[in-house]
Amino acid sequence: MALKLYGYWRSSATYRVRIALNLKQLDYDYIPVHLVKEGGEQHSESYRHLNPAQLVPTLVDDDEDIILHQSMSIVEYLDEKYPQPHQLLPVHPVKRARVRALAQDLACDIQPLNNLRVLQTLTHRFGADENEQAQWVRDWSQRGFTAIEQRLHTQAGQFCFNFEVSLADICLVPQVYNARRFGLDIDSFPLISKIYSNCNALEAFANAKPENQPDAVQ
Numbered sequence: 255m256a257l258k259l260y261g262y263w264r265s266s267a268t269y270r271v272r273i274a275l276n277l278k279q280l281d282y283d284y285i286p287v288h289l290v291k292e293g294g295e296q297h298s299e300s301y302r303h304l305n306p307a308q309l310v311p312t313l314v315d316d317d318e319d320i321i322l323h324q325s326m327s328i329v330e331y332l333d334e335k336y337p338q339p340h341q342l343l344p345v346h347p348v349k350r351a352r353v354r355a356l357a358q359d360l361a362c363d364i365q366p367l368n369n370l371r372v373l374q375t376l377t378h379r380f381g382a383d384e385n386e387q388a389q390w391v392r393d394w395s396q397r398g399f400t401a402i403e404q405r406l407h408t409q410a411g412q413f414c415f416n417f418e419v420s421l422a423d424i425c426l427v428p429q430v431y432n433a434r435r436f437g438l439d440i441d442s443f444p445l446i447s448k449i450y451s452n453c454n455a456l457e458a459f460a461n462a463k464p465e466n467q468p469d470a471v472q
């Protein structure tokens with residue numbers, strides 16, 4: 255198969271790419287990289303060769319003979335190469351900038367703080383236990399979602415931007431999934447909750463859920 259996605263079921267960055275691949279109705283091979291087992295397969299020599307940052311996802315496009323990292327770049331690559339059935343970034347420059355900004359609120363200002371290696375460092379360097387790790391994730395998610403909820407008041411419709419699914423929704427859903435996993439109650443964010451449900455009602459989002467992946471541990 256031309257497209258190969260290296261990822262992990264619970265990785266929010268991999269989840270973004272799965273949603274985009276599904277929205278674009280593209281077939282791909284999914285190659286699990288277990289982030290925890292035996293210290294994490296992302297650190298193995300073979301994976302480091304593909305992605306020296308030792309992070310998932312990595313997308314390999316055999317047709318083009320390319321290896322891509324960074325989920326946002328991967329999603330934009332897919333969007334430009336496969337504009338159908340609909341574009342994930344609007345054409346209008348202002349709308350495009352706004353979609354990217356909201357996506358970055360999630361992918362740059364929330365996700366990296368809550369990444370596995372950060373949580374592991376909290377434990378190894380500062381002795382944080384599991385509850386303290388979870389509290390950390392909830393705190394940073396809460397802070398980010400508070401600002402996002404406020405922004406959504408001016409622009410949200412069925413999805414983050416009116417009635418078309420965009421890169422912002424692709425970033426929102428995995429971040430909400432992750433925050434809930436660590437015990438954040440998202441009912442206090444009514445717009446985020448509504449968009450989360452609306453997205454998950456779509457097949458492309460439902461099929462991308464972590465629990466529906468072949469490497470999921472139930």
Ligand SMILES: N[C@@H](CCC(=O)N[C@@H](CS)C(=O)NCC(=O)O)C(=O)O
Pocket residue numbers: 264265266267268289294296308309310311323324325326361366369370371372
């Ligand atoms: N900005 C990167 C983030 C990638 C990332 O942080 N991946 C996480 C999973 S969501 C990871 O591989 N973590 C492994 C680790 O922390 O060791 C992207 O969007 O692709």
